[in-house]
Amino acid sequence: MATIKDVSEQAGVSQATVSRVINGTSRVSHDKKLKVEKAIKDLGYRPNSIAQALASSRSGSIGVIVPELGGPFYSSILHCIEEKLRQFGYHVIVTAGGNTEKGQRESVEFLLSRRVDALIMHCQQLTDDYLINLEDQGIISVLVNRFVPELKNSCINIDNEHGAELVTDYLIEMGHKKIACITGPLDKSDARGRLQGYRNALENAGIDYDESLVIESGFTEETGISATHKLLRRGCEFSALFACNDHMAAAAAEVLTDAGFRVPQDISLVGFDDVLFARYLTPSLTTVNFPIEQMSVEAVQLTIQKLHKNKQDVNFRLSPKLVIRDSVNLLPTTL
Template sequence: MSTIKDVAALAGVSFTTVSHVLNDTRPVSADARRRVLAAVEEIGYLPSAVARSLRKSETKIIGVLVPNVQNPFFAELVCGVEECCRLAGYSVFLCNSDNDPKRQQQYMRTLLEKRIDGLLLASAGDAASLAKIFKLASVPAVTVDRLVPGARADRVSVHNQAGAHAAVAHLLELGHRHIGCISGPAEFEVAIERVEGWRQALLERGITPQEGWLVESDFSSAGGYEAVRALLRKHPEITAVFAGNDMMAMGGLRAAAELGRKVPEQLSIVGFDDIELSSFVYPALTTVGCSIKELGREAARVLLDRIDNPGAPLKDVLLTPRLVVRESSAARA
């Protein structure tokens, strides 16, 4: 492996001159700069990122921790984060906790040990353990759609309750009165807020949600499939379903087909998030959400701003989701 001294020897300059050219720390003549850059190109010299990070106290690396990379929501989110960070000269280290609290803690520690310049956390659960790690770390941080008690971190989130309310209000306007809800795990803040939006919309129309209309699931398509099957078998009066995310709603489309409930003629289904895939399933899914990539870009912008301005007041950015009406919802027959 070539070294800075090899570059200096080939260029006919001192290794300190090479350092000044590569790090732009002192003016160097145009001729010397040209010879140094030519030598770097010829021998394929790569500066030590470790040495640079120790010298400048920065690594130009952003750590991103998500709970499930198989979920298209997080894949789209990370694409937005990476795009913004790349344009700002940062690389992204992505860690997938696979919904395992212990693995999440391990990755948090690993990222912090790698001296990342900032942390973007898009995860759920185990808030107490995360809070302990945050207290030990002074790294700038942003959380997506969640609060970590006691952590000094900015937050970028979607207005989950308003989005769920808009989805259910849409179904109510179509004449549905028996509207079930498939929620994510009850310990997740996102799931709680979306259930509250469902309940609030019904109560405002004078409809009391019946016991059994709410079924808890796990934000997966398989979970949504099982939950909608159970809901429709126990409560055949249900004519519409609000699912806490698009993945569960897609599972619900399959369950409805197997049970002989045509969508949307006999059953309307509405999701949440507006992932890209939701417009390509059949029937195309009615949903609520913001641009997920833009959510990722906004979270990255807030984090980069925190890195540049560590003493600025904390931000709590709230994005308002919009209703996207497609083929899976229709007026009650």
């Protein structure tokens, strides 16, 4: 196996010059660079990746943080990011930060201790100031499904507000005026955006916003169950329910069925995200497609742009689409 010494002897230059050509750490004359590159090719020399990383301060790895590793949403994000980064020659180190600020900070510190070249983060609990400070320290980072105004060139997010408007508008077009809503946790920007889109659609249709029809929940099936029970206990009349993600929608369907309501004959139901199981529910779920794959691809493109300071086409704000299935009924008469 050829060594860096073999390359230097064949090229007629010092080992230090060969190292500079390989790592790109300083300028080398064009003539010497060509000699080194030819010697590397002729000898079939392969640089030691660990030594190369030490010399260039690059590890060839990207840290990815998500709240949890299970479930179709985050597993899809991780799969897409890992697959795309491999195409650029990077490996991924993944950590789950949980849904606490402490846990997500610990994930950041762990990945930085592993000398990752950049961070891709789905972290709703980290404060804006903390994320801004990371960038001020020169740490290359990209945020997914989040927007921080001071970091607008580091954020890939979707238009949650528009997506919620789309699905609420559809319910209204189908004759529904009394539309309940189970939100996500309102300390999260995506949950706030979806609630605002719901409110926008009602306002544009001249329908009063009714606080008694809105329940804050937690974006999980368990919290969706308790939120639906709470909504039913209020005794408020509604003909449709917008659950702000598909997990809560699936939970709501179960609770409504157990309570004697038929979906969609008695209560129409819609979700958000279009996770894989949404199409296999009975009835199949009308929802909003969250462009997970595109968001992941854009996050990788932006990361590569930041790392190599080259121009990649990046779409910073993605548009969701309405997916119409069988869980909404046309209301012949309004309530």
